[in-house]
Amino acid sequence: MSLAAAPELRTHARGDAWRRHLALDRIVVAVALACLAVLIVFPLAMLLMQAVFPAGAVPLGPFVETFSTPSNYIAIIDSIGIGLVVCVTASLIGIPLAILLNRTDLPGRRIFEALVWVDFFTPSYLVSLGWTALMQRGGFLDLTLGHMNPFASSFFSPFGIALVLTFKLFPFVYLAASAGLQAIGAEYEEAARVAGSGRLHAWLRIVIPLLRPAILAGLILVFAEVISDFGIAATIGQQAGFPLMTLEVYNYVSSWPINYPLAAAMSTFLVLSMGAALGVQSLLLRRRSYQVISGRAHQPNQIALGAWKWAVLGATILVFAIALGAPFTASIAISLMQNIGRGLEASNFGFQNYASVLSDLHLGIGALWRSVELSIGAATLTSVLSLLVTYMIYRWRGLGRLVLNNVTVISMVVPSIVMAAGYVFAFNQAWLFNAGIALYGTLLLLLLSYIGQQVSMAVRLHLSGVQQISGSLIDAAQVSGARMLTLLVRIVLPLMRKSIVSVWLLTFVIIMFDLAMSEMLYPPGEPTLGVALIQKFGDLGNIGTGTAMMMLAIGFVLAVVLIINIVFRGDARANQLAGAQRRI
Amino acid sequence: MEVRVENLTCTFGQKTAVQGVSFTVPSGSVTALLGPSGCGKTTVLRSLAGLHRPDAGTIRFGDQVVFSAGGGVNVPPERRALGMIFQDFALWPHMRVFDNVAFGLRLRHLAQAETRAKVMTALEMMHLQNEARRFPHQLSGGQQQRVAVARAIVSEPQLLLLDEPLSSLDAGLREEMRQELSRLIKRLGITAVHVTHDHVEALSMASQMIVLNDGRIEQSGDPVEIYERPGNLFVARFLGVVNVMTGKVEREGSTVRVSGPGFSIVGEPHGPINGHGHALIRPSSIRIVDEAAVSTDNDLTVQVTEGAFHGERWQFEVVNDAGARLRIHTDAALPLGARIRISFAVDACRVIPATENPGPPP
Numbered sequence: 054m055s056l057a058a059a060p061e062l063r064t065h066a067r068g069d070a071w072r073r074h075l076a077l078d079r080i081v082v083a084v085a086l087a088c089l090a091v092l093i094v095f096p097l098a099m100l101l102m103q104a105v106f107p108a109g110a111v112p113l114g115p116f117v118e119t120f121s122t123p124s125n126y127i128a129i130i131d132s133i134g135i136g137l138v139v140c141v142t143a144s145l146i147g148i149p150l151a152i153l154l155n156r157t158d159l160p161g162r163r164i165f166e167a168l169v170w171v172d173f174f175t176p177s178y179l180v181s182l183g184w185t186a187l188m189q190r191g192g193f194l195d196l197t198l199g200h201m202n203p204f205a206s207s208f209f210s211p212f213g214i215a216l217v218l219t220f221k222l223f224p225f226v227y228l229a230a231s232a233g234l235q236a237i238g239a240e241y242e243e244a245a246r247v248a249g250s251g252r253l254h255a256w257l258r259i260v261i262p263l264l265r266p267a268i269l270a271g272l273i274l275v276f277a278e279v280i281s282d283f284g285i286a287a288t289i290g291q292q293a294g295f296p297l298m299t300l301e302v303y304n305y306v307s308s309w310p311i312n313y314p315l316a317a318a319m320s321t322f323l324v325l326s327m328g329a330a331l332g333v334q335s336l337l338l339r340r341r342s343y344q345v346i347s348g349r350a351h352q353p354n355q356i357a358l359g360a361w362k363w364a365v366l367g368a369t370i371l372v373f374a375i376a377l378g379a380p381f382t383a384s385i386a387i388s389l390m391q392n393i394g395r396g397l398e399a400s401n402f403g404f405q406n407y408a409s410v411l412s413d414l415h416l417g418i419g420a421l422w423r424s425v426e427l428s429i430g431a432a433t434l435t436s437v438l439s440l441l442v443t444y445m446i447y448r449w450r451g452l453g454r455l456v457l458n459n460v461t462v463i464s465m466v467v468p469s470i471v472m473a474a475g476y477v478f479a480f481n482q483a484w485l486f487n488a489g490i491a492l493y494g495t496l497l498l499l500l501l502s503y504i505g506q507q508v509s510m511a512v513r514l515h516l517s518g519v520q521q522i523s524g525s526l527i528d529a530a531q532v533s534g535a536r537m538l539t540l541l542v543r544i545v546l547p548l549m550r551k552s553i554v555s556v557w558l559l560t561f562v563i564i565m566f567d568l569a570m571s572e573m574l575y576p577p578g579e580p581t582l583g584v585a586l587i588q589k590f591g592d593l594g595n596i597g598t599g600t601a602m603m604m605l606a607i608g609f610v611l612a613v614v615l616i617i618n619i620v621f622r623g624d625a626r627a628n629q630l631a632g633a634q635r636r637i
Numbered sequence: 638m639e640v641r642v643e644n645l646t647c648t649f650g651q652k653t654a655v656q657g658v659s660f661t662v663p664s665g666s667v668t669a670l671l672g673p674s675g676c677g678k679t680t681v682l683r684s685l686a687g688l689h690r691p692d693a694g695t696i697r698f699g700d701q702v703v704f705s706a707g708g709g710v711n712v713p714p715e716r717r718a719l720g721m722i723f724q725d726f727a728l729w730p731h732m733r734v735f736d737n738v739a740f741g742l743r744l745r746h747l748a749q750a751e752t753r754a755k756v757m758t759a760l761e762m763m764h765l766q767n768e769a770r771r772f773p774h775q776l777s778g779g780q781q782q783r784v785a786v787a788r789a790i791v792s793e794p795q796l797l798l799l800d801e802p803l804s805s806l807d808a809g810l811r812e813e814m815r816q817e818l819s820r821l822i823k824r825l826g827i828t829a830v831h832v833t834h835d836h837v838e839a840l841s842m843a844s845q846m847i848v849l850n851d852g853r854i855e856q857s858g859d860p861v862e863i864y865e866r867p868g869n870l871f872v873a874r875f876l877g878v879v880n881v882m883t884g885k886v887e888r889e890g891s892t893v894r895v896s897g898p899g900f901s902i903v904g905e906p907h908g909p910i911n912g913h914g915h916a917l918i919r920p921s922s923i924r925i926v927d928e929a930a931v932s933t934d935n936d937l938t939v940q941v942t943e944g945a946f947h948g949e950r951w952q953f954e955v956v957n958d959a960g961a962r963l964r965i966h967t968d969a970a971l972p973l974g975a976r977i978r979i980s981f982a983v984d985a986c987r988v989i990p991a992t993e994n995p996g997p998p999p
Binding site for chain 1: 687713716
């Protein structure tokens with residue numbers, strides 16, 4: 054092989070091609086940045102404008118109005134109050150469960166762990182609609198008891214809201230405490246035992262204090278989830294007449310009397326509370342006030358439950374019976390009844406509700422299919438955009454990286470309902486319509502809003518994926534002459550395959566079951582899955598088809614998840630790659 | 638192609654990793670950047686590659702300025718026409734061996750036949766022609782290393798950069814690859830910069846050696862020259878185990894006498910003599926002699942305090958009555974606590990001026 058070829062000649066010959074690539078790179082970067090600006094920065098900026106400089110009012114007036122009028126600030130107090138209560142109740146379930154499933158010989162631990170994840174991923178409004186089907190006057194509980202259940206009125210109250218939130222959110226505490234327990238390992242406990250401490254004493258004095266930061270971090274997540282939740286506020290909260298912040302934002306934007314500035318002020322306050330909570334949480338996790346033994350922590354000894362085993366098992370089953378069993382059993386049962394008024398007679402059961410959903414092009418299969426199309430489209434576009442942004446954050450240094458990092462982190466804490474309000478303020482402006490940009494009230498805007506709401510989470514997830522790729526793999530390609538797009542297409546994307554599939558799937562499921570963005574932005578006459586479900590559950594006569602539609606949607610999503618898992622798990626090469634990447 | 642680095646400075650936040658480093662890599666030479674971890678050698682190499690943007694200085698490849706902080710020039714890595722071998726090989730796991738090697742050529746839009754011919758030539762040079770269809774994880778560590786070498790040389794680079802390329806191989810393989818790499822670089826007549834913390838690697842492969850410490854050049858020049866005449870304690874210690882005896886230095890004709898606690902020895906001066914100095918004696922230069930023997934060499938009576946078998950030889954620590962410690966190498970074991978007499982020649986004892994830099998622990 055000769056090395057005589059003059060380097061300057063080669064560089065010259067490559068010059069033109071290189072310049073063409075550069076132009077394409079720049080266009081791609083510019084398009085990606087423009088998308089972020091329009092989809093995230095513009096709506097949030099308009100939201101802030103609306104709150105700080107409302108049209109025809111004094112600056113900051115909406116904040117003053119929010120905090121000086123009891124009917125306005127009651128929702129804030131309610132939200133924070135429920136948040137604090139649920140922190141306590143969720144940890145009463147989550148922490149013992151974490152200890153039981155991680156450190157004892159309780160039978161069926163793996164099944165329970167899987168159920169925790171099911172509960173974690175179930176959209177909150179599906180759970181609360183299930184509870185509605187169960188508890189409503191004339192609902193499933195009335196039918197089974199054969200008479201009026203005594204809880205129907207007391208359930209649709211702060212008590213019911215807290216109950217449903219507790220059983221929906223205890224997985225957050227569970228997962229935080231489990232992660233803490235696994236990180237601590239058994240050594241500290243064993244050292245205490247060797248030093249003469251009893252088992253209970255060792256737990257109280259050593260293990261629980263070591264777990265404290267992890268648990269606290271989990272509790273803060275629970276609090277943030279409660280105050281940003283729209284699914285339960287819009288269902289049980291609405292029925293109970295108990296105002297929560299998210300519902301107030303929705304009401305100010307969507308129902309009479311409309312008040313954009315108040316919605317914006319409430320939204321800003323909500324975002325600030327979320328930001329404060331999650332800021333403290335990430336500080337807690339970063340500080341790591343405990344040093345965990347890394348890498349070599351061995352499997353801790355299991356605590357034998359002995360005579361308590363069956364009682365504890367019963368209690369654990371009860372937790373999941375309340376969290377998932379009750380709402381979904383009621384939903385399935387009602388979905389199979391031809392006429393809810395006729396009750397539990399054998400002849401009343403059949404698939405009529407399913408048939409009528411499948412033939413209803415407006416609120417039935419029509420809405421369902423619209424959500425499928427929207428979520429496939431939005432998840433795909435979100436993937437493309439988030440991968441570009443991820444790559445820029447990964448490779449850029451300095452200001453660009455700082456800005457992208459901050460935009461994605463900050464917008465991650467924005468609750469969907471607030472983002473939706475931002476989209477209304479941003480795109481429902483006269484000058485846009487005058488300029489011929491009539492996006493407001495179209496399916497296209499709904500699609501864009503899904504992307505805007507999901508892209509930051511996707512970026513953060515992809516970032517943790519891309520960080521597992523050794524930097525030298527990319528350096529090597531760059532030294533070999535690859536520019537940004539080539540690097541991305543030939544090196545980075547193939548290595549990130551698994552992460553790309555799972556992030557797509559997660560985005561797809563979240564958008565499919567979205568409620569907040571859809572309620573606020575769906576075009577009249579073109580409801581999505583969530584909108585249709587809420588409408589159906591609002592009226593006892595439609596609850597049968599409502600539950601049937603819910604089951605069809607859940608079945609469809611499970612089928613998609615299953616198929617994609619089979620397709621990509623069956624791909625032996627993908628696994629080989631993952632293995633190889635670890636080894637090299 | 639000659640590479641000239643002038644006044645290169647790189648900072649990471651508060652820490653200055655490279656402080657005004659200047660050197661020239663003559664065309665066709667192999668230059669080793671040697672130093673302990675954290676000395677800045679990798680940062681210098683990544684600056685040469687364009688993977689790191691220095692804060693100050695100039696880098697020239699031949700006549701072309703590829704980086705100039707003042708001139709605002711920073712040619713991106715993909716336009717520097719480099720070959721680089723990475724410490725962890727950095728083979729793309731989703732591509733076959735052939736595609737790994739062909740990657741850079743394909744970006745140059747060569748004719749397919751030409752690409753194929755070049756890749757196969759490079760693979761044949763590395764004895765990998767039968768592995769072209771395999772994936773990297775199907776190869777052994779040594780084969781992976783060869784693929785990385787083939788990938789680096791296939792595009793006939795103006796400059797080959799080696800980032801501790803042998804450090805992830807086991808000892809036997811490392812020796813073999815070192816020779817093979819040396820032969821290859823000589824045969825191709827390529828200009829190369831080789832980063833390593835292993836002085837044996839640097840001494841055996843390089844025609845020029847630059848010893849870095851704490852972001853600065855401690856000494857540079859011909860490897861044998863540096864090994865023989867380390868300019869300071871740091872370099873001496875970094876290039877292998879060395880005994881240091883510190884004391885007062887007086888001139889005695891063409892030699893110097895170093896006197897310290899319980900010893901007075903004669904050595905050859907290197908550098909100015911200004912009162913205090915270090916006498917450097919390699920353990921291999923020290924012999925054990927009879928109590929009665931008479932010689933013109935330095936000799937000391939010491940007690941054996943510690944010893945360990947190192948495979949091919951024993952290493953013992955001995956101490957004189959005033960507490961000065963020395964290490965010696967022997968072929969056979971010595972009884973601990975024994976009093977022995979050791980001796981070393983005047984020309985095996987190099988005396989350098991005392992410096993502030995104590996160097997790495999021996």
